[in-house]
Amino acid sequence: MSRIHIVVFDRTPGWTIMKEDIYVSLFHCFAALGHVVTMDCRRLEPRALNILIGLQYLSRAEVAELAASSYDYAVFDVEFIDDGMVNYKPETAWLFGPEGRPFFDRCRFFMSYFADSVRMMSDLGVFSRQMTPGYTPVLETGSRLNDRDKDIDVFFFGNVDGHRRPLLAQIGKACRLVVNTPADITPLFLRNARADRSRIILSLGRASPFHHIGPMRLIAMAHLRAFVLSEPAELHQPELAGLCSYWAHDQDPVEVIRFWLDAADLRQTRAEAAYKRMRDIDPLAPLVAVLDGAAGAGRRRIANART
Structure with a gap:
């Protein structure tokens, strides 16, 4: 059993509440797998795998601090990421360039509802998987x-x-x-x-x-x-x-x-x-696959670094 901490980054309470079913679904799916799950806004936990939601709302300072920190984190994004931007917003392009590279180098994995987003993040070298929400x-x-x-x-x-x-x-x-x-x-x-x-x-x-x-x-x-x-x-x-x-x-x-x-x-x-x-949609299998796959990818990176 491990601890999962869902961290919501959003701009206003209204937007956060509008996506409440997304957060609730993810929370209960991780819990159904036997993990201890907590959730908060913009506050990370040092002894948990932090699942960051709301990539486009992370500031440059927050991205730099996370890249230099000892926090264990992954990204689950519900927006459409394509063409080097979140939701085709040019102001988010810096995330996927050299400035965001250290952040993604430490990112355990990336999950998205959209295959195009998964392909883009995979091309950046992040272990990435698509998931479709299902019965909760x-x-x-x-x-x-x-x-x-x-x-x-x-x-x-x-x-x-x-x-x-x-x-x-x-x-x-x-x-x-x-x-x-x-x-x-x-x-x-x-x-x-x-x-x-x-x-x-x-x-x-x-x-x-x-x-x-x-x-x-x-x-x-x-x-x-x-x-x-x-x-x-x-x-x-x-x-x-x-x-x-x-x-x-x-x-x-x-x-x-x-x-x-x-x-x-x-x-x-x-x-x-x-x-x-x-x-008929199984929302748990993709979570198991991404957790197991990211753990295996992490072990391979460590082994390669030692050789």
Whole structure:
């Protein structure tokens, strides 16, 4: 048995709460493997493997201090890392250049929801693995309202950017829409209560160059047996198959929403199928693989250094 300490780096309480299901899922997965797990914001533990979440929020000073420290740490990042940047933000490029090299040289491993991010970090020499979130009993909390008792047609939670805003405005004119942003600082139990009151949970992508769909929204809603309708993604993500329904590129999303609002039985069938699909995902095996693989890679580095 070892100690795992999850360290959350984020910018505001609202953003931290918006990702609460991610942190809770990771916490319980490590605990299910028999580890002693703790969690905190921006505070590391000297006698634990520290899992750092929120790479883009680490300052230059924090990165330098970690590289020069005796802390044992790894990185789990839920944002899209590609083209030498986090979320295509040029201000994060320094992390993946010479300035960040000592930090990644000491990083035990890197985990991500996205294969592209794993490939980029592997190219930097970091032991890296993809993981897909799966069933976590503590996330199964919905009250399962009957469709006739739901008073929200469409529910969206997340950041509202320039790509999403006009689409949400269009949808809001056609039906009862509720939007939860990080500024609302909505705790997980309240967000889930709103999801349970909703006929459709909306999943939206981001403006180009983003081309992916975040998996945790789909996984979290599958725990509630909620129906998720998603904007089509440009990125091939086979791990998301069966977790939601999509509208096609040439379809009017408002018309598709109207169709699904009138198809209560089909929505329930799709939601139950997504729940079963989610239950088939093993979130523990990737964690075991990355812990064992990183330990083996570390032993090889030590052996090579001695020869």
